[in-house]
Amino acid sequence: MSWFYDKEISLCSYSSYEDEHGIKRNGWILQENDISCDVQPYSLEKCEKDYGYSVECTKRVFMDCDSNIVESSIIQYQDKFYEVKKIPWCEDYMELLLLERKDVVINA
Structure with a gap:
C-alpha cells in the first residue's frame, strides 16, 4: 500500500533528557525516524459519518502498521504536533485520527 505514501510524520516520545545545562528533565x-504515510484533512463530522465515532480530529493518516504508535501518541507533521485520538483500523495498514495540539514543546 505504500505507493501513495508521499508524506512523512515523526513520532515523539515522552522521556528523560539532559538540557543544555546538564540538568535531567522529562519532556x-x-x-x-520519518514514517511514510498519507495525510488528509479531516473533521469530527467526517469521522461521525465514516466511522460512527464522535472524535474531534483535524487530520486522518494512512500508514503501514507500527506498534509504537498508540492512542495518545504525539506525532509531528509539517512543524505541527498532533495527538493520536483514535486508531479505527489496524490490520493490513493503520488509520489514525489526529487532533492538532498547540501545547507540545519539543526538547533537544
Whole structure:
C-alpha cells in the first residue's frame, strides 16, 4: 500500500533528557525516524459519518502498521504536533485520527 505514501510524520516520545545545562528533565523528544504515510484533512463530522465515532480530529493518516504508535501518541507533521485520538483500523495498514495540539514543546 505504500505507493501513495508521499508524506512523512515523526513520532515523539515522552522521556528523560539532559538540557543544555546538564540538568535531567522529562519532556517530549522528537525521534529521528520519518514514517511514510498519507495525510488528509479531516473533521469530527467526517469521522461521525465514516466511522460512527464522535472524535474531534483535524487530520486522518494512512500508514503501514507500527506498534509504537498508540492512542495518545504525539506525532509531528509539517512543524505541527498532533495527538493520536483514535486508531479505527489496524490490520493490513493503520488509520489514525489526529487532533492538532498547540501545547507540545519539543526538547533537544
